[in-house]
Amino acid sequence: MNATVSPRSNTALVFGGSRGIGAAIARRLAREGHPVALTFVSQPEKAVAVVASIQADGGQAIALQADSADAQAIASSVKQAVDTFGPLQVAVVNAGIYQGSPLADFPTDLLDRMLAVNVRGVFLAVQAAAAAMNDGGRLITIGSNTAVRSGAVGSSVYAMTKSAVATLVRELALDLAPRRITINNIQPGPIATDITADFVDQLVQRNPLGRVGQPDEVAGLSAWLASHEAAYMTGSSLTIDGGWAI
Numbered sequence: 001m002n003a004t005v006s007p008r009s010n011t012a013l014v015f016g017g018s019r020g021i022g023a024a025i026a027r028r029l030a031r032e033g034h035p036v037a038l039t040f041v042s043q044p045e046k047a048v049a050v051v052a053s054i055q056a057d058g059g060q061a062i063a064l065q066a067d068s069a070d071a072q073a074i075a076s077s078v079k080q081a082v083d084t085f086g087p088l089q090v091a092v093v094n095a096g097i098y099q100g101s102p103l104a105d106f107p108t109d110l111l112d113r114m115l116a117v118n119v120r121g122v123f124l125a126v127q128a129a130a131a132a133m134n135d136g137g138r139l140i141t142i143g144s145n146t147a148v149r150s151g152a153v154g155s156s157v158y159a160m161t162k163s164a165v166a167t168l169v170r171e172l173a174l175d176l177a178p179r180r181i182t183i184n185n186i187q188p189g190p191i192a193t194d195i196t197a198d199f200v201d202q203l204v205q206r207n208p209l210g211r212v213g214q215p216d217e218v219a220g221l222s223a224w225l226a227s228h229e230a231a232y233m234t235g236s237s238l239t240i241d242g243g244w245a246i
């Protein structure tokens, strides 16, 4: 007698999926067949546009307002994603902020905000997503090459937050392994998004490949990490930065 096997849900949740790298990841995961929930905090019209483009391509998507600095908002976004599409197969923790300042003038509220979103928010998102995930699911964080390369004057706090993410991922791989959930960290170098728009020319000049990366290039790596082929990789940080070595 054949046992009845219930179909496994394939839901993907992208924290910070309304612009830039996160939007490219949301679109790519939708093309790979995942129903996608994406969060945003401040620009609903951008989130709505990403959802509309996924739906126009025949995919399924919803946008959820959830500040990654707010534990309740994160928990609620996970619940809404699961209520809509079923347990998570993939979660990508992309939401992050960058603002530089010289040490002497570094504002304490900026320090607190970057720690709240880029470190505390990553931990809370992984914790909430893992609890709502299929065994064998995939967690992906978006760190930065500043965890392993010197960046620019004023970027120290940002680099510190991204180093914390790499360490967190390395250690959480052990917690998650018994459930065959993998967790890996992508460390992009300069990518053409709103974050880099004001100094893209400088970044191009300093990059060995003579260009900045495109959000779709990070999305491609995310799609591979989310796939069955990546089942043996966990706890890793993968740097994708055009060979930036300064």
Ligand SMILES: NC(=O)c1ccc[n+]([C@@H]2O[C@H](COP(=O)([O-])OP(=O)(O)OC[C@H]3O[C@@H](n4cnc5c(N)ncnc54)[C@H](OP(=O)(O)O)[C@@H]3O)[C@@H](O)[C@H]2O)c1
Pocket (backbone or CB within 6 Å): 015, 016, 017, 018, 019, 020, 021, 022, 023, 039, 040, 041, 042, 043, 044, 046, 066, 067, 068, 069, 094, 095, 096, 097, 098, 117, 142, 143, 144, 145, 187, 188, 189, 190, 191, 192, 193, 194, 195, 196
């Ligand atoms: N671009 C680069 O060169 C680069 C390089 C290395 C690493 N990264 C990392 O890659 C990630 C994405 O960067 P990006 O360049 O694509 O940035 P971006 O264009 O500024 O987009 C950031 C995305 O995250 C969302 N977000 C920001 N703060 C949030 C919060 N508190 N709660 C929930 N969502 C939030 C934004 O939503 P709203 O539209 O609502 O604000 C938006 O969807 C970040 O973690 C960044 O540190 C970027």
